[in-house]
Amino acid sequence: MKRSKFLLGTVSGLTIVANADHFFAKALAEPLLGGSAAGANRVLVLINLQGGNDGLNCVVPHGDDAYYRYRPTLGIPKSNVLQINERIGLNPAMKSFKALYDKGSVAIVQGVGYPDPDHSHFRSTEIWQTAAPDRYEHTGWLGRYLDEANLPKNNLFNGIAISQVLPEALVARNTDVPAVPQINGYGLISDRNRAARSAYSSIVEDTRMPFRSPYLSHVMEIEDHAQKGSEELPKLIAGYKTNASYPASPIGRSLALAAQIVGSNIGTRVLYVQHGSFDTHVNQKGTQDRLLGEFSDAIAAFYNDLAAHGNDGRVLTLTFSEFGRRVGENASRGTDHGEASPLFMIGGGVKGGIYGSNPDLTRLNMGNLGFTTDFRSVYATVLERWLGRPSAPILSGNFSTIAALT
Amino acid sequence: MATALAPYNGPWNQRLAAHLLRRAGFGGTPDEIARLAGMRVGDAVESLIHFPSTDALPPPDNVFDPYSAGILPLARGRPGAMMMDQTSRQQVLMDVRRRSRESIISLQQWWLQRMLTTPAPLQEKMTFYFHGHFTTAAIQKGVWPSYVYQQNQLFRNYALGNLRELTRNVSKDPGMLLYLDNATSVKAHPNENYARELMELFTLGHGNYTEQDIRESARAFTGWTIDRRTGQFMDAARIHDDDPKHFLGRTGNFTGDDIVNTIFEQPAASRFFANSLLSFFVYNDPEPALVNSVASLLRKNNFNLAPVLSRLFRSNVFYSDRAYRALVKSPVEFVVGSYKLFGLKQIDPAAQRGLVQMGQVLFYPPNVAGWPGGSAWLTTQMMIARENFATALTNSPAMATSSWLTTVPMNAPQATRDLIRTILQNDASGAAIAKVQNYLNGVNTSALGMLSGENYQERVRGAAYLTMAMPAYQLN
8 A cells, every 4th residue: 555755653643733734735736736637636426326316317318209109298399399300309307407508518428338237226326336337456557546646645535525425436545535414513522622632632752652553654644634634624715705506405405515626726626526316216207306396496596606607618527327217117107227327527627518319219138228338438538638637457358439528 | 384273372362362252253342351371272273163052142133034924026037027007116216115124133133242252252253254255235236134144144144164065155145146136047148147247256256257258157047036926035947047067167057056167166266165264264465375274274174164264264374463453344243342342232323323434334335356355354434433432432321331441440550551461451552552541540630549449441442542543453
């Protein structure tokens, strides 16, 4: 395990306050000064539409009669669809998102999936997060990116998950990614007890530990990050001012925090946001329309906020869902677990439009849509054209990129 | 390596007794540690190996079984496939899932409580080991709580039993048959999922078999499914592939039992389990020579675990510097061990929320490979969850009434010594110890002598938290 020089010789995992200012000043200066390299200052926001978003009622093939045959009650009437062209359009709940599309800020990638699709939420989510459909991998695709990207090792915020628990996509071997569900209440409870707080952070280094352990330096490093990071993050982003108004939904709050982190220039390259649950086996319409509406309004507010601070051009948002849903609706006005589905790329670097093949409802595999774009091609595109890294080592293979990014 | 497994003859004390209890159990109360330290090493180990009967311990009170409750009809291989119309089917399934989740929460609580209070900690530790080894996740694929409990009891019954026999029984366990799809594997369409994981993750490890061995053994396992009348294992001859198979160099009309037996004849099987047991109980990346020694011990004992673990827990290598504090506590070890440490008798249901945040939820391993452990437990978010659990525990009402913390003397040097010794077996740096003493003394706050008894207790709880925040406490 490679550790930064800062930590060598440190033995107590409890914070060294005397060094903290220096530590942060250094960590923060680096990404700002290093500005001109390929991909520098660019941010990727990954949004997980958790539970399996029904692609056909999100990007609606309103020009296809087969769609209405498979969806006698759930099919969205042609006149309600937010039409993109004579074949497809968006769910009527996505008006603000359609406006972004019309501005050329959205790429829709059709038919994304992977070979031998797994219909389990757990396994398919894991496959998308680890980018490893054929094996069990403990690191995520963005975790591997963070490890490989030569980012300042002493910046604690190279990646941030806006979630309760660190998602697998951001699990890395050498990079620790904090999971921050919200900024209020984030951190150590003990910090609210000032005396304990100061004792915790003032225990100094002493190399004479009466045991040795291969994990000792790693434990100390993470304890240090937990304490220092959770104390510093709220301060570092406190100066951000915005007039943007976000919808009062969980994804609205998450994206407001994402814009605040981006706008505070703390070197963050990857952010993760969760939205759902899209697992609509029963009475799908109400749930999916609400979730897509929340997504659409929150994304619009997010890019308004970013634009007001001149940050919209450096933030790319990518959505994914573990699978689409069965083409035929079930008898409960819902849909069951399916396979390929569309995803969105929004914002910086995007060449707006439709990519990949529209779904072919005449050729189903056991009632499911086959994939036409491997999800790793989308990841390769983001890694190479946005984050400026070779994708093969991260994805364990060569995947062609798609033209959706400039 | 020649002496690695020889009996340990060095000094025997509370520090090493606590080490033994952390590894072979979930830690010890101060009394348990003192009791083992007062015995000879061999006797201490034997007291864990030859444990008393645990049959009288209370069973879980909510084991939901949708079949015997008459909510779901059984259908072979696909419990839940039903004759009713789809809308009512969805409603019924949603109800089953809700009641299953409630039941699983109750089972989790029951198991944590059992880990804490059992008189046979090694039995629970091995059950926990097997749960992470022969993984099955609850609820998905019809692994209802009754199956989860059944599998948990299977692991417990074989805690120190025969690995080969356990593996044969795991292959017939309804939860496993569902989780890895063997229940729907028929002659016409053999499903390779179980055969593959059996060899890759459970017994041999990648590289010790071929894709052909997977296909052939999958054929041998066809017909091992679930009886639609009982919900239990049955060997359905009608869907079993009765033709000859070629497996690991042999040819015959093999059954699933033959496959498991053949696997255990491979030298790779003993090495695989030796490596797995050493990594779980001693240290990660054990030397090949040590793996080979333990592998040969497994073979010599016909894969019976009791004599092998007895030898391991009495060995030089187990008490070596390399082994001491060489593992990262898993969240379950961290939580149960913390209750033990303070002598608390009842796991607070809120601890389960902490375990979710720390990344380990019983009966929900992340995938069939189980919890990766080691560095995977060391993320900022998991560490914050651990520290916040320690804060909550030290400030809990039970701590103020039932733990030894209330008897810590009102004297900072003495109190510090007690805390560092009892919580960390003195595994702290001198400077860190001084800081705890300063905290107790009240630098920049009221001096110790000025505090009321109540405020002093609060100060002691803060010092206990600080001691638990030291690096050694994260290590097993």
